[in-house]
Each structure stands twice: as C-alpha cells, then as structure tokens.
Amino acid sequence: MPDRNQAALDFLLTRRSRPAKTLTGPGPDRDTIHTILTAAARTPDHGKLEPWRFVVLEKPALKRAHALVAERGAALGLDEAKIEKEQIAYDRSPLAIVVVESPVDSEKVPAIEQTYSAGAVCLALLNAALASGWGANWLSGWASFDAEFTRDAFGLAAHERVAGIIHIGTETVAPPERPRPDVPAKTTWIET
Template sequence: MNTVIELLQNRVSCPKLVAPAPNRDELQQILACAVRAPDHARLKPWYYHVIQGKALNELGELFASTIDANNVAQDKLEKTRNMPLRAPLIIVAVCEPQENAKVPAMEQILAVGASIQNMQVAISSLGFGSIWRTGDMAHAKAVKQHFGLSDQGEIVGFIYVGTPDKLPSKPNSSINEYVKYWE
C-alpha cells in the first residue's frame, strides 16, 4: 500500500498530548505543508499563530477572561483557564477572508480547513499527535480580537500538538455507509 494512503487511513486525533512537541525544524516542515493546501485564486487567506511555553498560560488567561466569573462555577473557570495546557504546543489557524468575486468567504474558510488537514497529516508523519479543537473560544469576540481578526475573520481551529500519551484506537468504519455511486 502507498505510504501516504496508509498514513491517511490510520491517522487518529489524540486528545492526550505530552512533551515533546515538534522542534523548530519539524514545525517549519508542518507549516510548509499547511500553505500547500488547495487555495482557489491563490488568496492565501490563512495565518498561523504558534503558541508554546509560557504563552500557553497567557492563552489560558485570555480564555478565562471571556467568561463572566460572577456567573459561572469556579471549576468551569479553572477548566477554561487550563484548556491550552492540554498540549505542549498549539497552532491557531485563522482565516481572514479577502474580497473576491469568484471565491466566497466560505471557500476561503474551507481552504484553511484543508491546510489544517495537511498539518495533521504532516504531524502524524513525523511521529507526533494532534487534535483539532474549536468550541466557544474559537467564536469569542475577545479571543478573535486578540488574534487581530476583522469582523469577517474566523478562528478555524486550535490545533493541539505533542506526543501522544497513548494512541487512541482507530475507529473501524466502512466507507460503504457514506458513499453512493452514480453510474
């Protein structure tokens, strides 16, 4: 079997990630794969923010600041603050759609999604694990502003990256459930 096909068929999301994360050279390879994603009209609507070390704590404080501490349980506030600490490295993939008569914003967001897939495949190929997360923080106005997004900009994903604590089992699914052939 082709090694790329085998990698794609065996890739899994890894919710439990520990150090080490990819080093600078490996990270450059991962990001180089990201910018090779399909991109109609070569608009390159993507930007990536790499967060690690002390900056993970700063991101956690940003997340916590979006919650009304007076109206939420303390454990929820702490859980939100600790979200970025679930991996040694996070790549925040954002889309800043550009005005283009032929390429709607949704297509540009999908291009960033494809770039995330490229990153996840590259991460797996280097022996690391990742998980693509979104949730409330991806839509929180203060978080989006922190990353310099316009009103049209979107956080497409928080890509948590590191070494899998343990590999999750690969779900066994048949393509027959999801494919219809028109002949």
C-alpha cells in the first residue's frame, strides 16, 4: 500500500468554499499569496505550456472593477439588479486573483487541454487558499465573460479569457454543508 497523506485527504473530503459575500479583510499578505500561487501553478499542464497567468486584484483594483461593472452593465443595457449582484463580490472581498486562460499555439497540445489546465489552476488556487486558512470562493459572472470589461479591468489581451476569479479573505460566517453528488450514481465501472 502507498503512504497515505491523511491530513490532505481529510481536507479534500471536507473542503467547502466560502461565499464571497461573507468574506472581509484582512486578506493574505504578499508572501502568503506567493505561496498560494506557487501551489496553484503545480497543476497538470500537458506540454509544459503554462497556458494561464494570474492577475492579483488588491482593494483599489477591486473598487475600480466594481465601478467598471456598473459602467459596462449600463452600456449593455442590463438591469440594475443584475449589475448590483455582479458588483457584490468586488465590493466585499479584500483580494481576488483572476486566473487568465492564455492559450499558447501548439501543434501537440489541443486548445481544450489548455482550457482544462486553466480550470485546474483555479481549483488548485482555491484549495491552496482554503488550506492556508483563508475563506475563498471561485466565481465568474457576466462581466468576466465580457471582453471589453476584462480588457479594461484586468488587462486581458484579445486572445485571453477569464477562467475564474478566486476571492480570498477572512471568513465571517461558516457556511452550512450542502448536498454533495451521489458518487456511486455518477460512477461507471468497466471490468472487462
């Protein structure tokens, strides 16, 4: 039998995202963020292309994104409730890390595998933040899919897109457990 890392397994079996609206300051310092990003970067990456990058949004950048959401939402003709819902996470979180899918031209590695790698970075970053003791949540929302907003708020290039935004801060309330998937119902065994 292989050596078992019971602490890591227990963490994964009990991990729970913290709603962004329940996060407050302080957030992690830069050394802690560096450690979290280093853990996230140890993700599966076929071809070692690193088809992703990070944009760290500290409080002033979050306030700017909050304002840009309102501007862009009005320009798109969205209703106020939809705009306000999008603004909440930018308003309350002390820190957010945008995982940017930044595909690399490759004859060997299909674009979809690069997308999967960026998604894996999001989960690894979320888990690293939670394992570090912070409250964290992986969000997106309509603004993260709007090219003009992502260019102006996060500096994305035309070929890039947001894979996820991980909000990190101090947890104010522990969320209740939620229903989990029925793993046997989602599993097929092939024996022959």
